[in-house]
Amino acid sequence: MRSLMTVLTEDEVIRIHEATLHVLESTGVRVDSDKAIKILVQHGAKADGTRVRMPKAMVEEAIRKVQKEVILAARDPKYSLTLPTKNFTYNATSGYSPFVKDMETGETRNSTAADLKDYAVLCDYLDLVAFFWPIAMPTEEKSPILEELCALDVSLRNTRKHIQCSCAWGTAAEYQIQLAAVVAGGEEALRKNPIFSAVASPNTPLIFEKDVVEAMIILAEAGVPVVPMNVPLAGTTAPVTLAGAITLTNAEQIATLVILKCANPDAPMVYSSDTGIADLRNGQVNYEAPEYPLLAAACAQMARYYGLPSCVAHGSSEVRPFESSYGFERNVLKIVMSQMTRTDLSAWIGSLDNAINSSLWDVVLDVEALEQALAYLRMFEVNDDTLALDAIAEAGPGGHFLAHRHTIKHFRKELWVRKLEDTFIFDAADDLPFPEKAKEKVREILSSHQVPMIDEDKQKEMDKIMEMARRKISK
Amino acid sequence: MLNQIKKAILEGEIDSVQDLVKKALEEGTDALEVLNKACIPAVEKAGLLFEAGDYFLPELIAAGEATKTAMDILLPEVKGRKEKWKSVATFLIGTVEGDVHDIGKTIVASMLSASGFDVIDLGIDVSTEKFVETVREMKPEFVGLSALLTSTMPKQKTVIEALKTAGLREDVKVFVGGAPVTESWAKSIGADCYAQDAVAAVKIAKRLIG
Numbered sequence A: 001m002r003s004l005m006t007v008l009t010e011d012e013v014i015r016i017h018e019a020t021l022h023v024l025e026s027t028g029v030r031v032d033s034d035k036a037i038k039i040l041v042q043h044g045a046k047a048d049g050t051r052v053r054m055p056k057a058m059v060e061e062a063i064r065k066v067q068k069e070v071i072l073a074a075r076d077p078k079y080s081l082t083l084p085t086k087n088f089t090y091n092a093t094s095g096y097s098p099f100v101k102d103m104e105t106g107e108t109r110n111s112t113a114a115d116l117k118d119y120a121v122l123c124d125y126l127d128l129v130a131f132f133w134p135i136a137m138p139t140e141e142k143s144p145i146l147e148e149l150c151a152l153d154v155s156l157r158n159t160r161k162h163i164q165c166s167c168a169w170g171t172a173a174e175y176q177i178q179l180a181a182v183v184a185g186g187e188e189a190l191r192k193n194p195i196f197s198a199v200a201s202p203n204t205p206l207i208f209e210k211d212v213v214e215a216m217i218i219l220a221e222a223g224v225p226v227v228p229m230n231v232p233l234a235g236t237t238a239p240v241t242l243a244g245a246i247t248l249t250n251a252e253q254i255a256t257l258v259i260l261k262c263a264n265p266d267a268p269m270v271y272s273s274d275t276g277i278a279d280l281r282n283g284q285v286n287y288e289a290p291e292y293p294l295l296a297a298a299c300a301q302m303a304r305y306y307g308l309p310s311c312v313a314h315g316s317s318e319v320r321p322f323e324s325s326y327g328f329e330r331n332v333l334k335i336v337m338s339q340m341t342r343t344d345l346s347a348w349i350g351s352l353d354n355a356i357n358s359s360l361w362d363v364v365l366d367v368e369a370l371e372q373a374l375a376y377l378r379m380f381e382v383n384d385d386t387l388a389l390d391a392i393a394e395a396g397p398g399g400h401f402l403a404h405r406h407t408i409k410h411f412r413k414e415l416w417v418r419k420l421e422d423t424f425i426f427d428a429a430d431d432l433p434f435p436e437k438a439k440e441k442v443r444e445i446l447s448s449h450q451v452p453m454i455d456e457d458k459q460k461e462m463d464k465i466m467e468m469a470r471r472k473i474s475k
Numbered sequence B: 001m002l003n004q005i006k007k008a009i010l011e012g013e014i015d016s017v018q019d020l021v022k023k024a025l026e027e028g029t030d031a032l033e034v035l036n037k038a039c040i041p042a043v044e045k046a047g048l049l050f051e052a053g054d055y056f057l058p059e060l061i062a063a064g065e066a067t068k069t070a071m072d073i074l075l076p077e078v079k080g081r082k083e084k085w086k087s088v089a090t091f092l093i094g095t096v097e098g099d100v101h102d103i104g105k106t107i108v109a110s111m112l113s114a115s116g117f118d119v120i121d122l123g124i125d126v127s128t129e130k131f132v133e134t135v136r137e138m139k140p141e142f143v144g145l146s147a148l149l150t151s152t153m154p155k156q157k158t159v160i161e162a163l164k165t166a167g168l169r170e171d172v173k174v175f176v177g178g179a180p181v182t183e184s185w186a187k188s189i190g191a192d193c194y195a196q197d198a199v200a201a202v203k204i205a206k207r208l209i210g
């Protein structure tokens, strides 16, 4: 027994799949790279300039090659994750925001590598952060490529967990693979144990930019899992109907699968989207919309249909700070709804202002909220003992269960009971505002937690790669 | 007939607007009158409905598009006459080099266009040279630079500097925008205006042309 959320019937899943085949065969996608087009055509695609149409047979072939299992390895194997998870969600920080709220002043400012290091150390400590998205960008770097590279470098050095980083440029992919290979012990070791995966996104609707698609191919060849998180927005870049938005999301995901499988039949992929709706009063992304978790649930269903692990639901409240337990608990419920979709991965912790901003203390608050959300997401058993027939008979009409053996035997497991000291938010004697309490926690962790270092010679090799990259990449 | 045209514009019925305008001209209605008594009041009404929250972006933009198709028929009739119709202004817009974020810029472009501006949309990942060349060629009153990545925001500055070097900076008002862009950033790079969303962008641009 577990609460799950699905929105599509089995027939509807199949209709969306068929609609997807139709889109890929008749409308096709735009691919801005000769290299990618060449590989696709070799495998049966029809190209007309940059417009690439994928015949049904070709798409079905790619779907047949879907990996049964995807490993998101970690620097410390204890933190490696195996997907699909089937029954629960691994959570990560949200990612790549250019701003942070300063711990001391509370003001929003540009984020730096030093901030990213703090996030990595904090998340290395926090158990419920299962893998790490470089949440804040090292904006002092001189180019977007160097930002992506430096983000991986800092993360690898400061957390033992799997890293899912952004990769929108082929050059970034090459250097990221080099860096990770040093830590993993060579390119073959990296292929077996990809200690990082990469978010390289199609540009909705139906565009594969040159830099992104070339990055995808390089990553696929190296066996690094690709996470093509697309962001179709119903009403602006996607059809306003939910079914249409899901179809477009799915078409871009499956087109990515085809590209990856053409580059390397063993290429691992995580089905990943952040499909949402546009607020049609102003065009902005509306993460608070009720449709947002519904779209996520549908995407999770589509991923399961193909046997692909998913990273499709990222629900949490962007309305911050939490001044009251009401706001905090509203967030708990949003997280619950999001994870009821059974998405395998979810990246949301610490995100503020529609993923533009972040704060260390919101990471701690979100982890606390997640802890509570997990109470709703537990599995309950249905068996002879839990059906409690004997207890019901013994209590009989009008009796009670309060001190019954059955109650005593089960309540600690069946009901959500926490030790009071387990939560620092509600039960502390003082009445400091939540953010202040969370800040104290952050300071405590950062001053005491030591992340084991990468071997010194490996660090030196990483330094060399970074130096070379900074020298060669200026733009 | 003028009322029917107005209604068709407000409903964004592009095809019937075209037919109705042609019919009106055939029946001898003056082109300028169609413009001033149907098209312009219709767009203005759409704007008011939008501000009041009754109209949503798709309706506002569709009304703008419908007006444009009407203009396409009417303007050739009006030109060459003594009474000149004044098109609002030309707005050149694009997302800077290295950046492929499209929607925000497109919404700004559509809103401007719906509000009567002539919009030249250069698309995404637009090189600095392309911006400068197009300014030289098309002589727009406004240039809008969109950037969604902190790492591409400096390109907004690069474009402004390049316009200076090309001696074109004084001819245009430069708008900057995009989620991470702020008013103070706009000031620091010497842009003329910052707008946090499309509605604000239109308001400011309209204010500037008086």
Ligand code: B12
Binding pocket: A095, A096, A097, A098, A137, A166, A167, A168, A199, A200, A201, A202, A203, A204, A205, A229, A230, A231, A237, A282, A283, A284, A285, A353, A354, A355, A356, B093, B098, B099, B100, B101, B102, B103, B104, B105, B107, B108, B143, B144, B145, B146, B147, B148, B149, B150, B151, B175, B176, B177, B178, B179, B180, B194, B195, B196, B197, B198, B199, B201
């Ligand atoms: C959708 C999206 C994408 C889509 C874009 C699809 C498309 N067709 O455009 C895809 C998936 C392709 C994408 C890719 C990437 N993205 Co992106 N993306 C977003 C997201 C979620 C929403 C942007 C959006 O469309 N908003 C809706 C529109 C309507 O809003 P808007 O763009 O802000 O525009 C409004 C105003 O800003 C203003 N405005 C905009 N332009 C202009 C111009 C002028 C002249 C004026 C006056 C006003 C103005 O008016 C608009 C309308 O009201 C943002 C998060 C966010 N909160 O912005 C991240 C975000 C911008 N992306 C980000 C990142 C990191 C990336 C990638 C590097 C990551 C990756 N691995 O995919 C790549 C970069 C690729 C590249 N070379 O540019 C980061 C940027 C962080 C940073 N360092 O600056 C953000 C903040 C999210 C995050 N934290 O990860 N992204």
